Amino acid sequence: MRCPKCFHDDTKVLESRLSHDGRSIRRRRCCLKCNYRFTTYEKEEEFIFQIKKKDGRLEPYIREKALKSVQVACQKRPVTIEDMEALLLNMERKLQDEGSRVVLSQRIGDLIMEVLHTLDKVAYVRFASVYKEFKDTDEFMAELTALREKAAQAVQNRMVDQS
Ligand SMILES: [Zn+2]
Secondary structure (H helix, E strand, O other): OOOOOOOOOOEEEEEEEEOOOOOOEEEEEEEOOOOOEEEEEEOOOOOOOEEEOOOOOEEEOOHHHHHHHHHHHOOOOOOOHHHHHHHHHHHHHHHHHHOOOEEEHHHHHHHHHHHHHHHOHHHHHHHHHHHOOOOOHHHHHHHHHHHHHHHHHHHHHHHHHHO
16 A cells, blocks of 8 residues: 555555445555555455355355354453454454355354454353353353463463563
């Protein structure tokens, strides 16, 4: 993207969010040469792909639907709608880079959980409990324990890093 002020070719994206109609992406950009900040509205060529469910059924991926499931998990949590949109945009871009037009529902869930895990632990557990369809409380507790161990591990790694 070219800087409108100095015409330098290299700019950095500071922030991406969906426009109100969800059809274009508003990006705050910064020129790497003159630091001029500007906003672009880019119509993202829609990446159309299908989700393959566990039982083999194929469904179109619908961003609004994915956003709703994330919103439900993030209810009353300190996660902004911008964070949620960025999560989905990044996920879509990742899938697009991988090039497959049919994506396992499990893969989508994993990608969303990966980011939720770093954003908010409560939202993560909520999303996981819906998405993984825990059959009983044992399964749910196992996931919680794994999460706690992961968190403890992360703290430990951080302590090792600092030493
Ligand atoms: Zn510039």
